[in-house]
Amino acid sequence: MKTISSVVEHYIKTKPFLLSALSQGIINLTSLARNMMPELEQELGKDVKQGAVVMSLKRLSEDLDFRVNHKIIKVLRAIGEITVRSSLTDYTFAVSDTILAKQAELIANINANPEVFYTSSRGVNETNIVVSSSMNAVVDRLFADEKQIERTEDLASITVKLPKENISTPGVYYYIFQRLAWEGIIISEVISTSYEFTILVSEQEVDLAFKVIKDLKNL
Numbered sequence: 001m002k003t004i005s006s007v008v009e010h011y012i013k014t015k016p017f018l019l020s021a022l023s024q025g026i027i028n029l030t031s032l033a034r035n036m037m038p039e040l041e042q043e044l045g046k047d048v049k050q051g052a053v054v055m056s057l058k059r060l061s062e063d064l065d066f067r068v069n070h071k072i073i074k075v076l077r078a079i080g081e082i083t084v085r086s087s088l089t090d091y092t093f094a095v096s097d098t099i100l101a102k103q104a105e106l107i108a109n110i111n112a113n114p115e116v117f118y119t120s121s122r123g124v125n126e127t128n129i130v131v132s133s134s135m136n137a138v139v140d141r142l143f144a145d146e147k148q149i150e151r152t153e154d155l156a157s158i159t160v161k162l163p164k165e166n167i168s169t170p171g172v173y174y175y176i177f178q179r180l181a182w183e184g185i186i187i188s189e190v191i192s193t194s195y196e197f198t199i200l201v202s203e204q205e206v207d208l209a210f211k212v213i214k215d216l217k218n219l
Contacts, residue, residue, distance in 0.1 A: 007043050008056040011036055022061045029057045072175050076216040080161030084210055085117045086203055088155040089136050090188055091129045094147040099127055102142050106131075109138050117157065119191050119198065128189065130157070130200060152188055156206035159198040160213060167194060176216065185209050 012019050021027045033053035041048050093099060103120060106129070110116045117132045126149060131139060133153060166172050173192075180187065180199075185208060189200040201209045 002044055004040070004044070004048060004052050005056045005059070007040055008036070008053060009060055011039065011043075012057075012060060022057065025061060029054050029061070033057060071169050072171050075163055075165050075169050075172050076175065077218075078163035078165070079213070079217050080163070081159075082161075082210065082213060083159040084156060084206060085132075085159075086156040086206065087133045088117060088130055088157055088200065089133045089139070090150070090152045090155055090200055091131075091139060091143070091148065092150040093127050093129070093143060094149055095122065095125055095127055096146060099143075099146055102146065103127075103129070105142050106135075106139060109142075110135065121191055130155075130189065130191070154203050155188055155200045156203045157198050157200050158206065158210055158213060159196060162195050162197070164195060173197070176213065179212050179216065180209060183208055183212055185212070 012022060018027070018032075022032075030050070033050050036053060037048060037050060040053065107118070110118050110131070115132075116135055117130070118135075119130045121128045129139065136153075160176075162172070177187070185201055185205050187199050187201060189198075191198045191200075199209070
């Protein structure tokens with residue numbers, strides 16, 4: 001049986017930005033309840049008192065403050081080294097029978113120059129390669145016969161080391177990416193391992209993105 005509390009919680013959880021604002025206590029509960037009323041009444045099939053909605057929101061916000069903020073903030077405050085690299089190019093190629101051999105040749109070229117940035121990921125249909133722009137000519141030559149889906153230049157990477165608690169704490173990545181989204185920062189790529197993630201952004205936005213992530217350590 002649906003209750004006001006369960007319907008209110010479902011409503012909030014389907015709206016991520018509203019969920020975060022509620023957990024931080026920066027939203028007027030009475031105004032929010034008033035806006036929610038028509039949808040809640042339709043969901044429950046009966047009239048709902050605004051006061052009951054406000055009380056449900058208050059209980060939910062207090063619960064979220066513990067579940068979301070306390071656990072996630074503990075992880076974010078323990079963020080380790082943040083590394084920035086600029087002048088990168090992001091390539092996306094279609095997966096083929098020959099692309100792994102081309103990547104092996106590329107890696108052999110890169111091994112001769114330890115200063116070059118390189119990372120790669122492979123999906124079901126696409127292979128992504130991110131390299132220092134100084135390697136563009138090499139990539140263009142080696143992958144000339146491959147189907148290139150996308151190429152983006154003038155990118156920068158931000159690599160963040162996370163504490164081990166990251167893998168057992170839900171919502172860490174959501175919280176970080178939400179903050180970046182609030183600032184209007186467009187993320188071109190996300191590459192992650194167990195305790196480290198890298199985002200690619202335009203060089204015009206890298207300073208702001210770095211500040212947003214760095215400020216998370218001071219929450």
